[in-house]
Amino acid sequence: MRIKIHHLFIALFLSVLTSGFGQERKVAKGNKQFNQYAFVDSQKIYLRVAEEGYESADLFAKLGDSFYYNADYSEAVNWYSKLIEKYQSEVTPNQYFRYAQALRAEQEYDKSEEMIARYQELSDGSEDLYAEQSISEIKEGSASYEIEKLKANAAKYSDFAPAFYGEQLLFSSTRDTGVFTRRVHKWNNQPFLDLYVGDIDDQNQVNTVSKLGGSVNTEFHESTAVLSPDGNALYFTRNNFTKDQYRADSNKTNRLKLYKAAKTAEGLGAIEELPFNDNSFSTAHPAITPDGKTLYFASDRPGSLGESDLWKVAINEDGSFGTVENLGDKINTPGRETFPFISKDGKLYFSTDGRAGLGGLDVYVYDFESETLENVGAPVNSTKDDFTFIINSDTGKGFFASNRANDPLDDDIYSFIKAACESTLIVKVVDKETKEPLNGALVGIRNLDNDLIASGSAEAPEATYTFQDPECGEEYFARAEMEGYMTDEKLVEIPSESSEVTVILELEPAVTAIPPSFDLGKLINPIYFDFDKSNIRPDAAVELAKIIEILKEYPELHIDVRSHTDSRGNDAYNLALSERRNQSTIDYIVEEGGIARERLSGRGYGETQLLNECSNGVDCTKEQHQLNRRSEFIVQDY
Incomplete structure (x- = not known):
């Protein structure tokens, strides 16, 4: 059976290298339970409590939220940082998320990325930064690409490794030989690749193909080339054949190396081998960043995480090179990563068989800015090998190679055009309770x-x-507000393909006055007591401080304090215990908060007003019993 030409390069990487290439953000309602009721200026209350020296995760979180929603991101950062510093175990995923956004607003990008990472770690069901996509997602991934096989492909020959060459397309082909071997290891019987160029027309087809002039093509293999951004040099892959000497490793295997040809007015001239090549491993498939300062390539050199990895090296101003660096496990796998390409917008495209895909080599894209890795998807990827992907990010046009056609020698080049993405985001604003539209709301x-x-x-x-x-492919915050309502906000992700996205924002009516008989206890965390105790616990002191500040904010307010016990113990004893708890609560508000005693009334109710079924003789857990050991703060007429 005949050997597919791009598999020649797989054989060379095994003997040598590899071959051809929202979740929706949950926003707190106002300031959670406390800020659901607009009759209290929560921020003012919380700040007073904090100034009194009280600390809790709940207090710091609500302060962070209140400043965040008022766009005071500097203060939001201050309180979120205190929350994370002192109560890290109690921080929720959404608090990390809001903290990250506040940090971005303050241009603390590195810290923001750190918080986003924590958010993803803690979010139930949240996709990891580098999690594999499902098959269905991959199949739908690049539906906006329209692909077409190049007419310039030579029948019964292999064409691959397209590269932009000014206004032309540079690529590799075996079209001059047509000799393919049954045995990969017999070098003299293998087909020889040369570099060719062709003109690109308006339909992204290639015409008038000719062999690349100059001294680059030899009797051995030349492939995977890239022109430097300034047009002064061509980097390319060749067999280990330097200065007319054919070299091999200790196993007599001829490896791949990278070379550089100087481009002059007369064409491609002097060729030099790059200094980080070696006879003992392969170095191949160059790619250069748009600024011309970094060269990426594939290699199975020592330090590789898999069969071949992607590496990079700095190109110095004097033409020398820096230290070779592995791209690490965000990119590389135990499999084969190969055929890198850097687009004008700075994204890294490459092929790999080390990740879940549709089959064979799949094309992936890594976004350095967001540190996200995605399978490019179908129809670019197929169940066969798909590789040497290049794209002009300005025009959305590009090329790649694939062996999907099932020809005897089936590496072919395909052109593609990325369809323009035109989307619309529709925001609907409704009353949360009635679901009626809130015309005139500000969005x-x-x-x-x-x-x-x-x-x-x-x-x-x-x-x-x-x-x-x-x-397309971006995320936005949609926020709505209206007088008499609490603000609502949602994170909206716009799909990569053209679409119409609708998001519904539900505004909760604000309460503008404290109604009689309202329980202020709903605005705070429960005031719990230890079993058979009536002293004020430290966590209860934080919550009572909030009640004190409400009373200071509303000097005409009178409240009735009602204290309760669970059912364990003698009924008469529990009644007396609740009286002691009631007295402790009132005394604390008066003595610690400076509130006039005549503004407070109350008594103990013992076990007469249980919140659950845990009455005498009923088997309940400690947690169920604790729900009944509570205090209420009922607003009286004022």
């Missing part, structure tokens, strides 16, 4: 840096605001 669209990029009113009859042409 703002913010990016992940919390910059306001669009705003307007929710228009009748359905209270909708339309944000035209959001960036």
Whole structure:
């Protein structure tokens, strides 16, 4: 059976190298339980409590939230950092998320990325930064690409490794030989690759193909080339054949090496071998960053994590090179990573068989800015080998190679055009309780840096605001506010393909006065007592400090303090115990808070008003009993 030409390079990497290449953000309602009721300026209350020296995870979190929603990100960072520093075990995923956004607003990008990482670690069901995609996601991944096989492919020959060469396409082909061997290890019987160029037309097809001039092509293999951004040098892969000498390793295997050809007005001239090559391993498939300062390549050199890895090396101003660096396990796997390409927008495209994919080599893209790795998806990827992917990120046009055609020699080049993505984000604003549209509500669209990029009113009859042409694949915050309602906000992810996205923001009606008989205990965490105890615990002191500040904020307010016990113990004893707890609670508010005693009334109710079924003789857990050991703070007429 005949050997597929891109598998020649797999054989060379095994003897040599490898071959051809929202979750929705949950936003706290106002300031959680306390801030659900707009009759209290929560921020003012919390700050007073904090100034009195009280500390708790709940207090710091609500302060962070209150400043965050008021766009005071500096103060939000201050309180979120205190929360994480002192109560790390109690920090929720969403608090990490908001902290990260506040840090971005303060341009603390490194710290923000650290918090995003913690958010993803703690979020139930949250996708890890480098988690593998499902098959269905991969199949749908690049549905916006329209691919077409190049007419310039030579029948019965292998064509692959496309590269931009000015206005032309540079690629590798065996079209001059047509000689393919049954045995990979018999070097003299293997087909020889040369570099060719062709003109690219408006339909992204290639015409008028000719062999690359100059001294690059030899009697051995030349492949996978890249032109430097300044156009002065061509880096390419060749067999270990330097200065007319054919070299091999200790096992007599001829490895791959990288070479550089100087480009002059007369064409490609002097060729030099790059200094980090070696006879004992392969170095191949060059790619250069748009600024021309870094060279990426594939190699099975010592230190590789798998059969071949992606590496990089700095290109110094004098033309020398820095220290070779492995890209690490964010990119490399125990399998084969190969055929890198760096797009104009700085993304790394490469092929690998070390990750879940559709089959064979799949093309992946790594975004250095967001540190995310994704399978490019179908139709670029297939069940066969797909590799040497290149793209002009300005035009959305590019090329790749694949052996999907099942020809005897089936490496072919395909062109693609990425269809324009045109999306719409529709924001609907409704009353949370009645679900009626809130026409006239103010809607703002913010990016992940919390910059306001669009705003307007929710228009009748359905209270909708339309944000035209959001960036596909990006995330936005949609926020709505209206007088008499609490603010709501959601994180919205715009798909990579054209789509219409609708998000519904539900605004909760704000309470503008404290109603009689309202229990202020709903605004705080429960005031619990230890079993058979009536003293104020430290956690209860934090919550009582909030009650004290409410009483200071509303000097006309009178409250009735009601204390309760669980059912364990004698009924008469429990009644007396609840009286002692009631007295301790009132005394604390008066003595520690400076509140006039005549503004407070109350008594103990013992076990007469249980919150659950845990009455005398009922078998309940400690946690169930503790729910009944509580205090209530009922507003009286004022």
